[in-house]
Amino acid sequence: MQKRLLIVSNRLPLTIEKTDHEYQSRQSSGGLVSAVDAYLNNNGKEVFSERIWAGVPGVSSEIWDMVDLGQTDYQYLPVFPGEQEYEEYYNGFSNSLLWPLFHYFPSFAAYEPAFFEAYMAVNKAFCRTLCTEIRPGDVVWIHDYHLLPLAGMLREKLPDLTIGFFLHIPFPSYELFRLIPKRWQKALLEGMLGADLIGFHTAEYVAHFLKTVDMSLKTEHDDQYIQWGTRQVQVDAFPVSINFDLFNNAFDHPGVESLRQKYLQMKGKKKMIFSVDRLDYTKGIYNRLIAYELFLQRSPEYRGNIVFVLVMVPSRDTITRYNEKKKMIDEFIGNLNSTIGNISWQPVIYQYDHLDFNELVALYTTCDLALITPLRDGMNLVAKEFVASRRDEKGVLILSEMAGAAAELKEALLINPNDADELAETIACGLGMSEEEQRSRMRSMRDLVQQYDVNAWAMDFFGELDQVKALQLKFEVKFLDNFARADLIEDYKSGENRLFLLDYDGTLVNFSKDPSKASPDSALLELLHMLCSVPGNNVYVISGRDSDTLDKWLGHLPIGLIAEHGAKNRHIGGNWSNEALAESTEWKEKIENIMQHYVFRSPDSFIEKKDFSLAWHYRNADPFLAGRRARDLYEELVEYTVQMPLDVLNGHKVIEVRNKGINKGLAVARILDSGSYDFILCVGDDQTDEDMFKILAKNTSAYTVKVGHQASFAAYNLYTPFLVLSLLDSIVSTQGIESI
Numbered sequence: 001m002q003k004r005l006l007i008v009s010n011r012l013p014l015t016i017e018k019t020d021h022e023y024q025s026r027q028s029s030g031g032l033v034s035a036v037d038a039y040l041n042n043n044g045k046e047v048f049s050e051r052i053w054a055g056v057p058g059v060s061s062e063i064w065d066m067v068d069l070g071q072t073d074y075q076y077l078p079v080f081p082g083e084q085e086y087e088e089y090y091n092g093f094s095n096s097l098l099w100p101l102f103h104y105f106p107s108f109a110a111y112e113p114a115f116f117e118a119y120m121a122v123n124k125a126f127c128r129t130l131c132t133e134i135r136p137g138d139v140v141w142i143h144d145y146h147l148l149p150l151a152g153m154l155r156e157k158l159p160d161l162t163i164g165f166f167l168h169i170p171f172p173s174y175e176l177f178r179l180i181p182k183r184w185q186k187a188l189l190e191g192m193l194g195a196d197l198i199g200f201h202t203a204e205y206v207a208h209f210l211k212t213v214d215m216s217l218k219t220e221h222d223d224q225y226i227q228w229g230t231r232q233v234q235v236d237a238f239p240v241s242i243n244f245d246l247f248n249n250a251f252d253h254p255g256v257e258s259l260r261q262k263y264l265q266m267k268g269k270k271k272m273i274f275s276v277d278r279l280d281y282t283k284g285i286y287n288r289l290i291a292y293e294l295f296l297q298r299s300p301e302y303r304g305n306i307v308f309v310l311v312m313v314p315s316r317d318t319i320t321r322y323n324e325k326k327k328m329i330d331e332f333i334g335n336l337n338s339t340i341g342n343i344s345w346q347p348v349i350y351q352y353d354h355l356d357f358n359e360l361v362a363l364y365t366t367c368d369l370a371l372i373t374p375l376r377d378g379m380n381l382v383a384k385e386f387v388a389s390r391r392d393e394k395g396v397l398i399l400s401e402m403a404g405a406a407a408e409l410k411e412a413l414l415i416n417p418n419d420a421d422e423l424a425e426t427i428a429c430g431l432g433m434s435e436e437e438q439r440s441r442m443r444s445m446r447d448l449v450q451q452y453d454v455n456a457w458a459m460d461f462f463g464e465l466d467q468v469k470a471l472q473l474k475f476e477v478k479f480l481d482n483f484a485r486a487d488l489i490e491d492y493k494s495g496e497n498r499l500f501l502l503d504y505d506g507t508l509v510n511f512s513k514d515p516s517k518a519s520p521d522s523a524l525l526e527l528l529h530m531l532c533s534v535p536g537n538n539v540y541v542i543s544g545r546d547s548d549t550l551d552k553w554l555g556h557l558p559i560g561l562i563a564e565h566g567a568k569n570r571h572i573g574g575n576w577s578n579e580a581l582a583e584s585t586e587w588k589e590k591i592e593n594i595m596q597h598y599v600f601r602s603p604d605s606f607i608e609k610k611d612f613s614l615a616w617h618y619r620n621a622d623p624f625l626a627g628r629r630a631r632d633l634y635e636e637l638v639e640y641t642v643q644m645p646l647d648v649l650n651g652h653k654v655i656e657v658r659n660k661g662i663n664k665g666l667a668v669a670r671i672l673d674s675g676s677y678d679f680i681l682c683v684g685d686d687q688t689d690e691d692m693f694k695i696l697a698k699n700t701s702a703y704t705v706k707v708g709h710q711a712s713f714a715a716y717n718l719y720t721p722f723l724v725l726s727l728l729d730s731i732v733s734t735q736g737i738e739s740i
Contacts, residue, residue, distance in 0.1 A: 003137050004138045006134065006139070006140045006141070007074075008053075008055065009032060009146075013055075016064075027073070038454045038455050038458075052075045052077055054129060054133075056086065057080075064078055077130070085121055089118045089121070091319055092112060092119070093112075095316060099145070100281075103172075116181075127153040130154060138162070139162045140154065140163045140164070141164045142166070142195065145168075148188045149188060150194075153191065156194070163197075164199065164465045169378040171206075173208050173211075189212065193233050196233060197236070210223065215623060225471075232711070234471075239379060239405075240381070241384060242453065244449055248389070256362050273367060273370075273427070274367035274369070275373075278314075279316070279322055280325075281325045282375050283377075284375040286328055287418065288373045289333065292427065293336055298424060303340065307348075308349070308371075310348055311350075312352050314353070314354070330350075364389040370396070372403065375418070379405055383412070384409075387446055388450070393446070395442065397445070398423070399412040400415060480727070485727065491679055491703075494678075495678045497536055497675065497679075498537050498681075499675075500538065501680070502540065502683050503684035504542075504543040504550075506685035507684055507721055508724065508725070516549075519553050527729060528554070538560070538675070539557075542692070543563060544688060545564075546611065547568045558572060560572045562664070564610050564613050566664055578611075587646060595633065598629050604618075604621045612658055615654050616633060633655050637657060647662070664692045665695040669695055672695075680702035682705070689706070693713035703716065707720065707724060
């Protein structure tokens with residue numbers, strides 16, 4: 001079934017110009033426009049029936065109404081923020097805080113509250129405009145750092161909307177992101193999590209985002225899916241690419257060939273280095289020039305025999321930082337040309353202007369070496385364009401390891417852009433590279449760019465977006481609403497022999513940093529006492545805790561207690577017995593030694609020792625570090641115990657090892673075998689409680705409830721232990737008994 005696609009970016013892909021009598025528009029160029037066009041004109045035609053592009057047009061609404069759009073590939077949905085508001089949103093928050101901080105220039109970041117308020121206001125304007133257009137079944141694809149909060153705003157208005165978000169710049173480490181004021185952090189991250197799929201260029205950016213969400217929002221994730229609200233949000237790497245065929249086929253284009261011959265004649269027998277970048281302090285142009293000067297000093301034989309063609313494309317030159325950088329570059333080039341060059345030779349040919357497509361490809365295919373050395377870059381498509389253009393399989397690519405493209409283009413000569421010595425040496429190495437090695441490296445890079453071109457990139461993104469929406473439907477969280485709650489209470493009232501199976505930590509009480517201090521308060525004890533005092537009610541607390549602790553806290557109540565996930569039990573009115581009595585516990589010393597190693601490596605984690613199990617708790621440790629340690633420990637324990645009668649449990653902030661054949665599900669099965677029940681309520685919050693839910697899945701008398709918003713085998717969810725206690729209190733109240 002075909003759907004409508006709404007693409008959302010800061011600006012519409014249009015340039016509006018005034019002629020003598022009217023306003024006319026032409027489609028703008030750029031990486032995003034090219035990427036979207038390439039996909040929609042190929043596979044996208046079969047998926048989307050309509051394409052709508054939303055963004056700021058760059059003119060007032062009055063002028064927009066007069067623009068002759070002519071024949072266009074898109075329907076356009078203009079957004080009209082106020083002029084001052086847009087200035088503070090764009091040049092303020094977006095490009096004076098997010099851009100420098102995300103590119104690792106924290107000293108350039110401006111933390112102006114007015115900028116943040118304008119940023120949120122413009123995102124709200126986008127949300128209002130989109131909500132007037134969106135229909136059921138539409139897909140919204142949001143792009144880049146200008147619109148980080150937008151997905152969350154749309155999700156609040158339209159909960160079932162399909163939303164993809166892609167960030168075209170790096171996502172910084174948590175240590176940088178945390179410099180943003182906390183309230184702003186929360187707005188940005190929660191906004192991004194409004195999407196169903198969040199895409200980044202590289203796995204490194206994904207890892208940074210996951211740690212940031214972990215530390216700032218304390219969310220649960222498994223390195224790919226984040227549990228947010230009632231949804232699974234997927235986070236993944238999709239390295240954006242280019243239209244390979246466009247650049248590859250341009251090699252033989254007459255316009256390109258004509259310009260190439262002109263440049264080859266100008267070049268003569270000299271070597272040529274080529275760079276093209278937007279004016280931006282992140283591009284490392286100044287560092288590049290310093291390294292080039294050092295190269296000429298160390299390799300005097302190249303003086304007069306090399307030329308560096310440097311093209312800088314105007315960008316954001318109204319921002320002070322950009323003007324300052326341009327002035328430094330201009331002065332450096334002037335000084336270099338005047339001191340090292342002469343009347344017949346200039347070491348740098350410098351142009352501050354745009355290049356048209358034919359000129360760009362002609363320079364790509366004329367040069368001997370492309371120098372692409374950003375200090376930090378989300379991807380850098382120039383590197384991929386250069387590779388795709390070289391149908392002759394010649395030329396050398398020197399690429400900064402700080403560019404996202406470096407993760408793919410391993411056959412480039414990778415350098416640290418801050419190391420002038422290394423870059424100067426690499427320039428010499430690249431210029432001396434044999435044609436055979438050039439061909440080998442170039443062929444490998446061209447194959448990669450051709451296979452994962454822009455069309456494959458977009459197909460990959462939308463394929464994953466479809467999958468995550470299907471996953472959300474499959475694992476839809478069903479909260480115990482008022483109607484289901486009413487049915488539950490009615491079934492309870494009509495029952496005669498009722499069974500309550502209640503987990504403890506995270507179900508009856510909130511988790512505590514110190515588990516020994518999670519003892520029940522007087523209100524909980526009174527509630528449990530009232531519940532088990534009702535004739536026909538049979539109450540069990542089923543926990544992973546040890547029997548001594550459960551006995552100390554709850555042993556005075558006329559309830560059943562199950563300890564260590566079923567290893568030990570005390571039935572109602574009985575004494576403790578060991579289900580695992582015959583099982584050996586000789587394994588515990590070795591397992592404890594393994595766990596102790598991870599305690600040393602994860603500050604604030606600890607080991608809990610029980611009669612028939614050992615548990616490594618990491619709730620209080622650094623979430624990102626402990627998460628990694630937990631995966632390592634789990635894998636090590638699984639491998640170590642593969643031939644042993646042990647189970648390794650990966651629970652909620654805990655890794656536990658216990659004797660095989662012991663779990664809460666089996667404990668529940670034994671309780672069910674001992675009696676007949678016409679009403680069952682089973683509540684738990686952890687992975688270990690899933691065994692109970694599975695056992696009860698086909699029992700028509702059972703209500704199973706998962707505490708939290710994770711998908712589960714339970715029939716229903718409740719958000720918090722407070723709501724569990726509220727439910728139990730309502731049940732007690734039906735008997736005419738009021739808990740205190």
